[in-house]
Amino acid sequence: MNEFIATGISIAALIGTWLAVPQIQNWLKNREERLEPTTLGNLGSAKQYDGALAPGVVKADRSTLSALQRTLPSSDMQWLHEKDFAGAFGDESVKSVEHFAYSHTGPEDEFLDHELESMRLELKNLTKEFIWVLYQHTDSLNPGQDRQIRKIPDQYENDEYSDRLLFQKAKEINDAAESAWEKYQHLIRRGRLKLALSDSREED
DSSP: OHHHHHHHHHHHHHHHHHHHHHHHHHHHHHHHHHHSOOOGGGGSTTSOOOSOOOHHHHHHHHHHHHHHHHHSOHHHHHHHHHOOTTSOEEGGGGHHHHHHHHSOOSGGGSOSSHHHHHHHHHHHHHHHHHHHHHHHHOEESSTTOSSOEEEOOOOEETTEEOHHHHHHHHHHHHHHHHHHHHHHHHHHHHHHHHHHHHHHHHHO
């Protein structure tokens, strides 16, 4: 009887150990992640870091954010948001957007924080799409002049003037402008918040 009880206890212990192994492994894995030091390598694409950023990262990314805003001011992006491209416009109004879209390609222009850098790349792609659609659908009204005035040319369908085609092209430009504007707002707001929160946590 005692041997039977002892055998039963041993089997129960083995079953309990077998059931606990995955939990122990998960606990050890989570413990290693909790104890893993925060380095720039941890902020890369392999792992999105959502805690307070290191002071050096905050300083570098704040400088990057300021440089981005100097190149692409909010006032210029606000103009994109409000402009109806069914009408004429001066190409000077979109020069900052064009400059940002096709410049700012060096490593010094990148955010160290993975989330912010992903958003910056998305913004670059959206501004490129906007510039491409804009120049595809508009022509210069004063070729050869330093300051170009551009407009969607009159559209014709079956040899008749077509408002429908004109407004269709205007909508494509307006939609591209709006997408860039929304991504710009999101990046600036998220960047300012994330850097400010990291500062406050560092002070704590």
